[in-house]
Amino acid sequence: MNFRKIGLSCVLVFFLLPLSVRAQEQAATSKAKPRVIIFGVNGMELDVIRPLILKGQMPNLAKIVEKGAYGKLRTVSAPNCPRVYSTLFTSANPEEHGVTGFLVGGITANTNMLKREPIWSMLSKSGISVGMANVPATFPVMPVNGYMISGMLTRGKNCEDGVLCAPKLSEVLGGDAVYPKSMEPELLKNVGDFYIDCERMPAAADLKGHETEVIDKWLNKVQVIREQQTKLFDYLLSNHPTDFTFLVQSCEDRTGHWLYPIAPYNVGYNASINNVRPDAFPNQYVAFDKVLGTVLKHVDANTYVFIVSDHGIKPLREFEEKDPHAHMDHEKTTPVIAKHDFADGDDVPGSVFVMGPGIKSDFRLMGLGASVYDIAPTILHIYGIEQPKQMRGRVLTEIFGTSDSKVALQK
């Protein structure tokens, strides 16, 4: 046997391997597992964040755009949070995973309805530590190799079926919001009694005649919730670091539904509401970027960061008045002026921003080639776990490895 030849070919193979494979091999040979942080932003709308990035008002996200890969993320039809998040973590379509909307058979969507294995379960089984907080449709929490704190659709005081509400941790009813249960007193002591999910939107009747007052009070509450979430995320990342961490914010989308900066020609325009705080919605992303800054303090060169949005949000359209989804809102009382559950999900794509070891820098994904189905397979790939056959998505191979091309080819 010619050892010299083998040695040479090994060297060649080593250099010819795409960076991602090499990163994985390095991770496998050294003891450290890759670290992944997914930060979900509910309904992040590219139309709104692009000008903010240009104006320098989202410096942390801008840094990820510069250092990583980003683009639109194709979503499912009539997208809403429980429906899309369940697709994000199972790579199955809503009919397959079972969480088709806020209500399933008249009951608020919950984890007992999941018919497909979610990614946190697969990772846990492979010995990867998992930490999750505020992820929609994760109530009641499920056992993981780490911790899980539930998010949107957590049930509690003043929550009717299918309606969004914001119970405090101490007000949760009908299941556990924290796994392991022993972590709950620890969080109450060190983070405080935080609100789970974002504030519900005010009713039209409460707004009438008190618009400015109600809007400002609501926005202040949203900021309180965001500060609590920041404190929670910072506490978890500092005191309970995990290989895989999944955190989500929801106040941006909630604000967009009724405070999207629309013009008088848009459907549902009401000067007494829509003229009050036209910056309220863009300001949510400026505030999100500050939370991102806190999360990024916990990121080193070996951490993959995914900023993922399940869908966008757009103003209502007059010609769709007959659409059964038009003017629908979570409570059917709020004057909603923007929405995301358009029958054609391609009208409101989500978005993805990724940086980390072996991820191309300043790379743009064109078209709708990447989808919400692809997130779970890509995470599994980073951990060297083969994707189960029933997963519909694919590994986003085009974001890995170095390349001179800064734009992905459109398929």
Ligand SMILES: [Zn+2]
């Ligand atoms: Zn959503």
